[in-house]
Amino acid sequence: MSYKLQAVRGMHDLLPGETCRWRQVESLLIQVLETYGYQEIRLPLVEKTELFKRSIGEVTDIVEKEMYTFIDKSGESLTLRPEGTAGCVRALIEHGLLRTPGQKLWYQGPMFRHERPQKGRYRQFHQLGVEVFGVPGPDADVELIAIGWRWFRRLGIEKKLELQLNCLGSLGERRNFREDLVAYFSGHLDALDEDSLRRLKTNPLRILDSKNPAMQDLIEGAPRLLDYLGEASRSHFQGLLDQLSALGIPYTINPRLVRGLDYYSLTVFEWVVPSEVIAQGTVCAGGRYDTLVEQLGGPPTPAAGFALGMERLLALLADSKTPVQAPHLYLIRVGEQAQEEGLKLSEWLRDVFPDLRLVLHLGGGTFKAQFKRADRSGAQYALILGEDEVTKGYVSIKALRDSQPQRALSRDELLVFLNQLCKQPN
Known part of the structure; x- marks a missing residue:
């Protein structure tokens, strides 16, 4: 029997009819970014494994279970990029670009994670990432959110999306919160599922992000990170909310919103849709990562960014009438x-x-x-x-x-x- 060649499980082809729609949407997204003064940077698909361990965190699900990591012929551990921010920061440090303040960059391309394939979730998926460096105030956060809001209005889907916000505070504030959170969940071990029991010892904030319906009442009763914020963090978050209101951008504060990457601090946000619209509800997500540049060997540099999931965006646009550019x-x-x-x-x-x-x-x-x-x-x-x-x-x-x-x-x-x-x- 001859062997039938097929794409790797969880990785998919984009056929000519689909690529036409992708190009049209990508062109619109890039056009908006250029009007805001963002410039493209092109990054390698493969990075040294240590980059992601140092940036994402060794006890995250991504590093523990999901990365495509291999040893090359020289014996070096390399990884297909699971996200774009770490590589972008590495490039700026390596080429000395952080000496110029206010860097505004975007990139796009495939990312790779070895997770269970399902509708809306792939092992090779595509993201468009946007990053800004050297701006400590909430105005950078506001501009990133405004870019997303303008994208979704141009695409006619703004009413399908909800902007959710939270503030993760500083490292010290999270440390205090983490201690109380662990104590709270440790008192309810019999109610925790397998993933949450593991996260309790490694990354307890991720328990708040659990989608298990049986745990929602328990999570609702957990301590709230917003109650642990100091004056500086509260001021930053309130400045963000005030400016969003001034722009007329609607939002919801979600005190349970956390991100799966260790490097986030202060602002985190997600554009989400109801689960009945698409299988995976988060279309676009990001926030601030003010300590990451220094953590990777660069100078202390405030930074913020987000990534847009292209497959999820195109799924949301599936019913829209995107014109196809047929031949003349x-x-x-x-x-x-x-x-x-x-x-x-x-x-x-x-x-x-x-x-x-x-x-x-x-x-x-x-x-x-x-x-x-x-x-x-x-x-x-x-x-x-x-x-x-x-x-x-x-x-x-x-x-x-x-x-x-x-x-x-x-x-x-x-x-x-x-x-x-x-x-x-x-």
């Missing part, structure tokens, strides 16, 4: 002379109209067969070049999406026609 023209060539003339015509038209979406038929075939291919391509018009057209110096054009009659156009008339066609939206 499909060029049919019939006859020996038309083969070379059609090739020259197609390249000439691309020179004259750089934005023209023109598909040149390849592989020969009868007129009927080529016309069927033209129709299936979704093109607006078939441009026909046969022996008569070559001899008499004109082209025929036939509308494929309505009942306009076929017309014969000279080269000059074709240029006028295409000039108008390329100005039309989509």
Whole structure:
């Protein structure tokens, strides 16, 4: 029996119909980022394992169970990136970019986590990350949230999403909270599930993020981190809330919101949707990580950022009418002379109209067969070049999406026609 080659479990292909939608959405997201002054940085897919152990935390689920880690031929431990912030910070430290304050960066691409595949959750998934460095005040947090709010309004999905906020305070404030939290849950060991019992010893704040319905009443009665905040943390959080209100961005304070990465401090936020809309409810999440740069060997640098899950965003957009950029023209060539003339015509038209979406038929075939291919391509018009057209110096054009009659156009008339066609939206 022959072996059937398939994609690795939890990793998926994006086929041509899907990539068109992805490109359109990515273009909109990037356009918004550029209007805010953010610049692209491109980062490696593979980093030294130690980078993620030092940044994410060795007792997190990601490092303990989910990273794709391997030993290369030189004996060095390397890891496929499970998230983008650590690599971005490493790059800024390595290249001395933190000497310029106010760095605003974005990146996109695949991330990798070896977790149980399910709808909305993959082992290779795609994120668009946004980071800002050197700004200690809540105005950086506000701008990041405002970018997300503008994205979702441009995409027409802002009413499907809820912005949830929390403040994790400083390291010292969390340490005091952690002690009381451990004491509280230790008094209810019989009510904790397997994951929570493990987290109680390693990362007890993550118990608050449990999705187990049987534990929700217990979690609701747990101490609240907001009650442990000092004056500086409270002032930062209130400044964030005041500025969001001034911008008219609605939010909900969720005192149980924590992030699965150790490096967060002060502000954390998530854009979430109801579970019945998509399988995994968090579409976009982030916050501040003011100690991470120093933790990785750089100078003390306040920082904040977030990541947008592209698969989850596209799932949320599945019912929206995103226009598909079909070809303007499909060029049919019939006859020996038309083969070379059609090739020259197609390249000439691309020179004259750089934005023209023109598909040149390849592989020969009868007129009927080529016309069927033209129709299936979704093109607006078939441009026909046969022996008569070559001899008499004109082209025929036939509308494929309505009942306009076929017309014969000279080269000059074709240029006028295409000039108008390329100005039309989509």
